[in-house]
Amino acid sequence: PATIGGARRMLNVFDVPLPGGGVAGFAIDIEDLEQARAATKRFADAQREMLDRLSAGVAQFGSDRALVFCNQPFQRLFAMKPEWIADRPEFDRVLERMREAGRLPEVRDFPGWKAERREWFLAADHRIEEPWHLPGGDHLRVVAQPLPDGGLLLIFEDRTEQVQLATARDTLLRVRTATFDTLFEALGVFAADGRLQLWNNRFRQTLGLDETFLAGHPRVDVLAQAAAARLAAPGKAVLISEMVRSATLDRQQRGGSLAFADGRHFDFAAVPLPDGNALFTMLDVSDSRRMEQALRDRNEALEAADRVKNAFVANMSYELRTPLTSISGFAEMLQGGYGGELPPTAIDYVKAILESVERLGTLVDDVLDLTQHGERGAVVELSAVAQAAADKVMPLAKAQKLDFAVEIDPSLGQIGGDAARLTQVVENLLRHAIAGTQERGRVLLHGDGTAEAARIVVSDNGRGMTAKAIARAFDGFATPAATRGSDRALGLGLPLAKQFVEAHGGTVTLMSERGQGTVITVTLPRTGAPPSA
Known part of the structure; x- marks a missing residue:
């Protein structure tokens, strides 16, 4: 190094021995070369430091x-x-x-x-x-x-991670494509600009579109116009574009139904996707529509048949009253002596005729009740209903020498309903209990309630019922015939009671065991004056 003209310079100094014994020297200014070398070294160091990062x-x-x-x-x-x-x-x-x-x-x-x-x-x-x-x-x-x-x-x-991600992505794409093509629904994915991005074969087949047409990624309005010819109402094709726009722009899910010209029906929906696209789905519901229509037609046919049946039963019931009235009238005239004095045997026969007429009349009334529905709306005092029913069956209980007890708690209270029907409910339950109890047995009528519901319980210690009889107890016209003279001929008491209780919004439960007696519980809600049954 040397200072020349006040500036620091780097010199390359040479000393050369001379033949005469002297020394010649010269210096070369290499300051610029040294600076270039230093700059190159700094650049190389910086580059290597950068490469290390x-x-x-x-x-x-x-x-x-x-x-x-x-x-x-x-x-x-x-x-x-x-x-x-x-x-x-x-x-x-x-x-x-x-x-x-x-x-x-x-x-x-x-x-x-x-x-x-x-x-x-x-x-x-x-x-x-x-x-x-x-x-x-x-x-x-x-x-x-x-x-x-x-x-x-x-x-x-x-590139290991990138290759693995690319492989996983390709696998997912292949799985998605395979899944799309095997789904029963027709699926199409539309981008935010309304162009079709993905679709499955079901989508193409349902709308009757060509693969080349779909490969051009048409806009939803163009696609809807191309598919309009397959619809029963071509004007409804605009619903497809409206649904897709609602899902992509408004981010709202919407749905509807379309009828095709070939009779098929499809439910469709447009669902917004997290990436801003929209999924359009179409599900063929033609079979379910046909099944619904078949069920609807069958229901209408059953209702019509039920009306015909009810009309027939009601007509027959009224028709039966005429001969019963004549039989009852002539029997009463014979019993009153209008035909002359009867011997003791004939008197017993006339009495049996009148009893049978009464039972048959009651049976006709029960059959008619099964086909008619009354209205209920008055406030009913249940304690009076229970007592009235108990008074009606008291002669039957005395005839069989039964211990007939009535326990009415003041909490039984009132409900909104039909007093005549409720009286018939309790009476039928009591008749059922009396018919199933041996002489000197016990029958109990109990009533109580809460703020929500009233409860009436009829129990006996009679013969009880088999599991088969319990299963058929509330089945009208299917209950086995009675074996006791005091019972209904076709056993319609329990079916009628159940029908009337359910008409009041209540429930009936029956528990019985062979040889251990039977307990029937009626629960009636306190719902004021409900509508007609």
């Missing part, structure tokens, strides 16, 4: 094919120790070290493969790129760039 591995070989630089990612990627790198290994040795670490592709002719890679040094300023599939499943992207000084720059990018 990259995620990709970088290795640089000189013109002598020796390793002159590699960054930290390269050392980690190929498991190379700094002390081994410090010896500046030659290109071939580096490849062999990579192979020992299992970081090279498996090849059959490694020497030939290595010779091909040595040719990278001689490439005429042409960048070379190739993928390496390593034995462990890793994927590397290798870029080789020949340098002007005869060296070579290698860049190793680990």
Whole structure:
């Protein structure tokens, strides 16, 4: 270094011995050269520091094919120790070290493969790129760039995660496509701009569209216009575009139904997707529509048949009253002596005729009640209803010498209903209990209630019922015939009671065991004056 003209300069000084014994000296100013060298060194250091921060591995070989630089990612990627790198290994040795670490592709002719890679040094300023599939499943992207000084720059990018993600994405796409094509629903996915992006075969077949037409990703309004001819009402095709716009722009789910010209019916819906697209679905509901119509027609037929049946039963019931009235009238006249004095045997016969007429009249009334519905709306005092029913069956209980007890709690209270029907309910339950109890048995009528409901319980210690009889107890016209003279001929008491209780919004439960008696519980809600049954 020297100071010349007040400026610091770097000189290259030469001393040359002379033949005469003297020394000649000269100096060359190399300040600019030194500054250029320093700048180049700083640039190289900065570049290497930057390369150390990259995620990709970088290795640089000189013109002598020796390793002159590699960054930290390269050392980690190929498991190379700094002390081994410090010896500046030659290109071939580096490849062999990579192979020992299992970081090279498996090849059959490694020497030939290595010779091909040595040719990278001689490439005429042409960048070379190739993928390496390593034995462990890793994927590397290798870029080789020949340098002007005869060296070579290698860049190793680990693409394992990207390849795995791409593979997973391709798998998901294939699964999605396969799933779409196997679904029973017709599916189409529309982008935010209204263009069709994805569809399945069912979508194409349902709307009768050509694959080439769909491959052009038509807008929803164009697609709806093309599909209009297949609809029973072509004007309703506009619903498709309206639904898709609602899902993509307003982000609202909407649905509806479409009828096709061939008689099929479809339910459709447009559903907004998280990515801003819209899913349009169509489900063929033709079978369910036909089934609904068939059920509706059958229901109407059953209602018509029920009306005919009720009319027939009511007519027959009224028709039966005429001969019963005549039989009853003539029997009463005979009993009153209008036909002359009757012998004792004839008197017993007339009495039996009148009893049978009464029972048959009651039966006709029960059959008529099964086909008619009364209205209820008055406030009914249940204690009076229970007592009135008990008074009606008291003669039957006395005739069988039964212990007939009536327990009415004041909490039984009132409900809104039909007093005559409720009286008939309790009477029928009591008649059922009396008919199933042996002489000197016990029958109990109990009534109580809460703020929500009233409860009436009729129990006996009679013969009880079999499981089969219990199952058929409330089935009108299916209950076994009675075996006692005091019972109804066709056993309509319980079916009628159940019908009247349910008409008041209540429930009836029956518990019985053979030889242990029977308990029937009626629960009636306190709902004021409900509508007609």
